[in-house]
Amino acid sequence: MTTTQHDQDQNQNQNQNQDQHQDQDQHQDPNQEFHYTHNDAGLLNQPIGYWSWAANKAVIDYIRAGLTEVGLTQPQWWVINQVRDGARPREDVFTMLRGYLDVGDALRSDIDELIERGVLATAGEESISLTDTGHELLERATARQRKSLARIHEGVPDADFLTTMKVLQRMIHNTGGKAWHH
Template sequence: MQYSHSDADLAGQPIGYWAWAAHTAAVTHIRAGLARHGLSQPEWWVLNQLVGHAGGRDRAEVTDMLKGYLDTGAEGMATAVDGLLGRGLLTQDGGRLHITADGTALHTRCAALQKEMRARIHDGISDEEYVRTLKVLQRMIHNVGAPMWHH
């Protein structure tokens, strides 16, 4: 890949633009891949939280934990859960959500897809470069006093 600017020019570029552009490109790529399997990104998050939990998980706990992802909000997460329930990918027993066999199968396919998409997004980027980039972004977030909650 050829970069569009010299290092000196890049040092003066606005972080807001480049962070937005990277976010937009990555999220658009991920959402398009999931859409090919009939899933929205919030629905994927829900399935991912339920896989491996034979006893299910509390609906309020799952939606509360995920509501902050990409500004989805509580209403967006409730819509995602309701959509999965309506498609038979989840069941609900009282307040507990359970993933169905069809939901597990779809999760398995999309988990493999997620690995492929991550590999494409990270192509040509070493783990060291990626970690350094995240540390720089975390420092910038800290510098402006904004909260960081993703673990």
């Protein structure tokens, strides 16, 4: 059976429509009324691996989109946040942050880009610090991050947030995983 260009175009359009529908399903309007996916008994049987992944993805995507508004990637935000109080050895900043969300050695290019943009100054190759431009960017990014965190925490009482953090950390421990955040 041969496929015509019309058939190929029609299949491509159907695939695009399916992708758009899936994208809409995964990115609900946060202003809509919230409903749990299952009753309590059903939630107890839900896979924690899936829901922790989905929460991770949704929160990180949201934070990254907000930082993009001020011209930063998330790893760049981590870097400027580490030097907010003054110069630090570049290698110390790299070593501390390279494990965050598995960014790894790509963090070196993020630091280099911040230097090229005039956000960071260097004292030789040993230390990095914020420039005046960097301080201004840090202020804008901090304000954006506060806005993002307020939205993420909306409707979540502090006691529930604390319980969630303790449960996730315990699950990491129970599975022999490693996680650390200062």
